[in-house]
């Protein structure tokens with residue numbers, strides 16, 4: 001994996017980025033020594049190198065259970081950090097048309113990430129004719145969206161196959177001791193996995209939160225974690241700033257932010273990475289967007305979005321910079337055929353690989369955007385696979401911790417997320433919210 005900041009230095013001097021060296025390295029030290037803000041939530045920092053064989057085996061055992069019992073669909077119920085890591089990995093590693101292709105593994109789909117009545121109705125309708133299992137993921141165990149979805153699914157599965165069999169097909173991933181989901185899992189006798197106390201939702205992809213759905217879908221969680229562990233080593237205290245990609249990325253972002261570039265657009269030229277960008281948006285948005293500060297994280301999939309967002313990126317408000325995840329090798333090879341009629345005048349592309357055209361689009365776009373006033377950071381990965389995704393996840397996590405500290409915020413809390421919940425509960429007349437309920441209804 002490489003980081004290229006050459007196309008940033010026309011906007012902020014390289015010296016200014018490197019001048020952050022001492023500060024950035026101090027942030028890494030604070031993350032490891034737990035001396036900075038949010039120090040109760042730093043369990044993810046050394047997590048990759050600490051996952052043992054027993055933990056992998058327990059997760060793989062559940063995956064084997066669903067496979068052996070020919071479970072067709074596993075519904076993973078969760079939201080935010082309890083959803084996006086798994087979803088991102090599955091989208092990135094799966095065939096683009098996996099929903100329409102057969103596989104020896106169950107099809108993993110998601111629920112509890114919205115409160116759409118149609119989504120849940122149509123899901124239950126689909127599950128009527130499928131054998132299925134449920135993995136319910138919630139650290140707090142009280143989040144409304146997954147709790148509502150799980151109520152429906154649990155009742156549906158129990159009605160369909162009986163309480164006993166349903167119990168065998170339900171797995172809960174939650175806090176070791178606390179919360180409604182832990183209580184329910186104990187009461188019902190579900191198989192459970194623990195989300196460590198000191199790992200917050202958006203940093204939990206390498207816990208059973210992410211690893212279980214990924215293993216169930218048939219992907220190699222050991223390679224994923226190996227990639228993360230290698231990146232842990234490559235970004236640990238003691239690694240020189242010049243060699244530490246995460247420290248350089250964090251310092252570069254903060255210099256750009258100081259120079260007025262307040263929006264970062266994560267771009268990729270591979271639709272499979274769409275949900276990696278969604279995961280990244282949550283990681284950076286929730287970690288940095290507080291105290292009236294923070295870079296706004298946005299994302300585009302190119303070249304598709306060049307035909308929608310491209311105009312804005314090229315010529316809109318000049319407060320943006322772009323970070324491109326560039327993929328060196330595709331999994332397959334395909335060449336453009338010669339067409340004797342050549343009505344589209346594209347015969348100059350005959351026999352070229354599709355990926356060559358994609359790469360020239362990527363290069364051409366980068367130069368155009370830089371010329372248009374948009375600095376460009378490039379993160380280069382050799383290919384989309386488990387190992388490289390593991391590296392990428394950990395790289396973004398550690399860089400986010402450094403970047404949050406450089407910004408002066410606590411990157412591990414999310415106090416602002418409570419505001420909507422308070423209003424929603426007041427509007428729904430939740431017991432205990434009588435006062436808020438009265439006030440909000442008067443306001444409306």
Ligand code: PA5
Nearest residue numbers: 080081082138139140143201202
């Ligand atoms: O990053 C976070 O902490 C949040 O996105 C949570 O993961 C999300 O709100 C889900 O919370 P829980 O796992 O408690 O249901």
